[in-house]
Amino acid sequence: MLLQQLVNGLMLGSSYALIGVAFTLLLGIFDMLNIAIGEVFMLGAFFGLTLVAAGVPFLPALLVAMVLAGLVNLVVERFAFRPLRGTPPVIPLLSSIGFSMLLQDTAVNIWGSERTQFPPSMRVVTFELGPVLVSSVQLAILGTAVVLMVTLHLLVQHTKIGRGMRAVAESPDTASLLGVDAGRVIVATFFVSGALAGAAGILVGLTFSVVSPFIGIEIGLKGVAAMVVGGAGNLQGAMLAGPLLGIAEVLSVAYLGAAYRDVVVYGLLILTLVARPQGLLGAVERARV
């Protein structure tokens, strides 16, 4: 069932796209790779799970989890990035890895290291579209991802803070000369990036219906792959590459066996880095948001 696999891949990939976008925002604007995004994503899943388990309906749970995840990412910015401004990019990369370890262990201590069942938050209805089966959960995942990405696009293109982001991405020095408050732009971008990762957490929780403190590294690295394949620093690229990777993964599970899913994803990542470092949609000179 090729068509069914494509649909499943698209659903899975829309979550990768969201995490990829969360990574891309920070890399495209400030040249920062925040590995802790993976753990923010994982925490988002647990926030969502806790809220849904407490009886909160899906939509408000999603929004609250996004805000909480955004705030966690602000803490990451405050301790792992702000004190290290001005050092080569690999230094904050390492400190964000340190923060990941801290966040992961904290989650293990709060929620335990076992896989936790995500409570069913909505009535599952299955639709038959010709030969393809689509569940209401899948539609909710895809719909949420699309709405979030469109909102992000509007934010970046048509708001004052979005103009600030684009200005800083172009040239931090010129932007500050022109009166852009770089500090505010950084805080806003980290918050948005964390919120998107948190939303992806809930969506992945819905997709697999189990959450564990260790999904952060696993799925987070897929987000990094989506970012690179799409063209590091290019938002549209990450949005496109996420579904591509999801489809590649689902197809490799179907035709090569589940064992090779990660080889295919990371193989694509390395192939892109070596053959076309600017990614699918990245500019040759310097990737921009």
Place this chain on the structure above:
Amino acid sequence: MLSDYQQTLLLLTGINVLLGWSAYLPLATGQLSLGNAGFMAVGAYAASLLTVQPRWPLLPALVAGALLAGALGLLVGFPALRLRGIYLAIATLGFGEIVRTFFLNFEPTGGPMGMRGMSGTTPGLVWAWVGLCGLGLFALAHSRLGLALDAVHDDEVAAELSGLDITALKVGAFGAGAALAGLGGGLYAHYILFIEPGTFNFLESITMILFVLLGGMRTFWGTLIGAAVFTILPDLLRGLQDWRGAFFGALLVAILIVRPWGLLPRETLRIPLRRLAGAGERP
């Protein structure tokens, strides 16, 4: 005499020093590799396959494992030349994950069930290797080649303009680091007597960087101190139990904030010396 427990710590420290150096060598030319656990896995599995099935003696098996990891390092090092900083880190990270997945699916080494049947590492053997490699690194630090590595680290373009073969230096450092990781992996497998793909994960690669960072990024002997502290410290901190990972994460962030170049960078030692030397010249 040392107790069993002290011997174990001594042995693990030695292995960790080798692993730390495997991260140090690429870093000495400005290349951050987050995939050294992959090279470690190759060395561990290759050496184990040789001692368990054709019953090779440990020494040639270790060397073969190290050479295989080193060759793979050279192979990865060439395309990695095109990448810098963050992108190199991402690519090596992807490489490490691919190696792990490979062994997860490789039946001759037990796949996810892991592999046993090895034996034979002693603290003496491990520290003989540490001594040998330490001598090599000492000689390197005091040679023209060492200066060339420094030059590549500090300013690649200037180094190239002054006639250095950047490609050979960077790929060489990357391959040598991979070989050291393979050696460390082989020794580790023959000490722990059971290896599984999960051992060689992303966190293991990070730990190697930690050894270097704690000791100072640009001195090979700093890694010795870093590895020793990080091997012995967790044992002293057993009371932390469930919060160990959090503790190390916080420690990593704290070290970077206080000293982004590691706790003991070369300059710490140089400055007092320079002050002494320059004392007479001051007006």
